[in-house]
Amino acid sequence: MNNKLDYLSFFKLNYKSCILYFICSFILCDYNFVMAIVCFLYGYFVCYLGHCIMHIDLFYLNIHSISHVYHHHNSSLFAYLLNYIIEYLTITNNIVIKYVVKQFGYNYLFINEWIILFLYLIYTTVHNINYSIFKVNDYHVKHHQDESSNIGPDIFDFLCGSKNKETFQHECIDHYIPNIIIAFIIVLSLKFIYFYCCTNQEILCNIFIFLFFVTNIIAVLSCIYIFIMQIDEKINLNKEKIEFKF
Numbered sequence: 001m002n003n004k005l006d007y008l009s010f011f012k013l014n015y016k017s018c019i020l021y022f023i024c025s026f027i028l029c030d031y032n033f034v035m036a037i038v039c040f041l042y043g044y045f046v047c048y049l050g051h052c053i054m055h056i057d058l059f060y061l062n063i064h065s066i067s068h069v070y071h072h073h074n075s076s077l078f079a080y081l082l083n084y085i086i087e088y089l090t091i092t093n094n095i096v097i098k099y100v101v102k103q104f105g106y107n108y109l110f111i112n113e114w115i116i117l118f119l120y121l122i123y124t125t126v127h128n129i130n131y132s133i134f135k136v137n138d139y140h141v142k143h144h145q146d147e148s149s150n151i152g153p154d155i156f157d158f159l160c161g162s163k164n165k166e167t168f169q170h171e172c173i174d175h176y177i178p179n180i181i182i183a184f185i186i187v188l189s190l191k192f193i194y195f196y197c198c199t200n201q202e203i204l205c206n207i208f209i210f211l212f213f214v215t216n217i218i219a220v221l222s223c224i225y226i227f228i229m230q231i232d233e234k235i236n237l238n239k240e241k242i243e244f245k246f
Contacts, residue, residue, distance in 0.1 A: 010155055010170045017173045017180065024184040028114040028191065039112035043094075043119040048156035050090040055147045066223045072144060080132070082222050084124055085215055091120040096212055099205060114191050121183035126176055127152075136175045139167050 011018055025036040054068040071083040098111040131140035142164040143150035149164035150157055154171035157163040198204055 006158065006170075010158065013170050014173050017176050020177060020180050024118065024180060025115060028118060028184075028187060029112055035109065035112065038110050039115045040119075042110045043091075043112070043115045044153060045156060046091060046094060046116075047119055047123045048151055048153060048160070052151045052160075052162070054086075054090075055151075066226060067219060070226050072147065078222075080128060082219070084128065085219055085222075087124045087127065088120060089212070089215060089219060091123065092116060092212065096209060099209060114187055117190070118183050118187045121186060122176065122179045125179045125183070130175050130179065134175075137171065139164075139171050142167050 021040065022036065025040040026033065029036040029039055051068075054065045056065075067082045067086045071079045071086075094111050094116050095113045098108050098113065101108060127140070130136045135141075139150050139154065140152065143152065146164060149162050150167060151160075151162050154163070154173065158170065194201060194204060
């Protein structure tokens with residue numbers, strides 16, 4: 001099957017979700033057709049690329065990768081909460097980049113903060129609820145079995161050649177629909193509050209930046225805690241081996 005037909009089969013399978021995605025993006029981008037598509041595709045690719053980088057050895061020693069890999073091997077509440085934080089930092093750092101660059105007179109139009117927040121809420125709820133709690137399918141299970149495959153979202157796995165061989169067909173993402181609707185309502189409400197109920201938008205921006213860096217500190221401290229735990233585990237394991245020899 002050639003690429004054109006495969007793209008078509010993806011949209012035929014997921015036309016309801018795709019239409020809903022576009023309508024929500026269109027509204028969040030102030031009814032700008034082109035920007036809705038550009039900002040959504042950029043944000044959607046950020047979700048894929050951010051997750052992909054977490055599993056590349058070259059980038060392993062950073063707070064995002066350490067925490068995410070810990071989540072892969074642990075199912076504790078701490079691991080899940082930390083993964084929520086890491087996904088938040090990985091995706092929303094684009095908002096911070098846009099904010100910082102804007103101070104120097106530049107504006108990255110393809111980074112739309114409302115689309116980024118919209119996609120973050122979808123991504124993290126799908127990952128941690130749909131896949132982890134409800135286990136809607138085995139696409140994400142295959143990612144945990146082979147970290148280089150099924151990075152997600154599925155369309156970028158297809159485009160970038162990272163689909164797992166055991167789930168070679170396109171994923172039906174209709175289970176995203178409740179997540180899309182709820183995320184859209186939340187972000188649209190935040191946008192309304194920001195533009196129509198807030199008397200000083202700059203203060204809100206500074207609060208967001210402050211909370212972003214506080215969240216980074218929490219992530220760093222969590223990584224240090226993970227390192228200490230892993231060192232203790234290795235020390236205890238070595239002790240047990242020595243005692244067993246004697």
